[in-house]
């Protein structure tokens with residue numbers, strides 16, 4: 122572990138999977154340099170699908186965004202880490218909780234929770250209809 126990693130606060134989730142890391146580009150920002158909420162929602166939808174994809178072992182679709190909270194703005198230069206945890210496995214659906222943390226200001230490293238959300242994904246067949254989840258290993 123290097124010195125930069127050592128300065129990370131211990132508030133990063135330890136009970137969730139790190140499913141994605143991404144850095145916004147200038148085209149994702151508004152005139153104030155803050156990142157558009159829609160861009161963040163797209164990243165959360167992608168990150169949220171990682172664990173349901175593994176569970177469904179095939180095609181899935183997002184059926185619901187149950188909750189979405191923008192706790193803090195995301196700025197240019199932030200490195201985002203997206204964590205996910207499976208909250209519920211149903212007959213055809215998987216609900217996940219996603220938390221997004223921003224690493225900013227490398228000179229005096231700061232980690233901020235910027236977003237949290239709950240999304241539900243449904244396993245679908247070739248015709249786009251819900252299909253039962255396969256047995257889990």
Ligand SMILES: CC(=O)SCCNC(=O)CCNC(=O)[C@H](O)C(C)(C)COP(=O)(O)OP(=O)(O)OC[C@H]1O[C@@H](n2cnc3c(N)ncnc32)[C@H](O)[C@@H]1OP(=O)(O)O
Nearest residue numbers: 181182183184185210211212213214241243245249250251
């Ligand atoms: C790849 C992508 O992500 S595309 C992005 C946008 N998403 C889409 O375009 C999907 C459009 N929606 C659809 O095609 C359909 O609604 C489907 C296939 C997702 C679901 O079809 P429906 O006939 O509505 O499904 P149905 O009523 O049988 O419910 C299926 C599951 O979804 C759950 N579900 C349905 N609606 C909701 C809801 N509003 N909130 C939470 N869960 C829901 C059900 O509880 C059920 O789960 P379970 O089987 O684990 O108990």
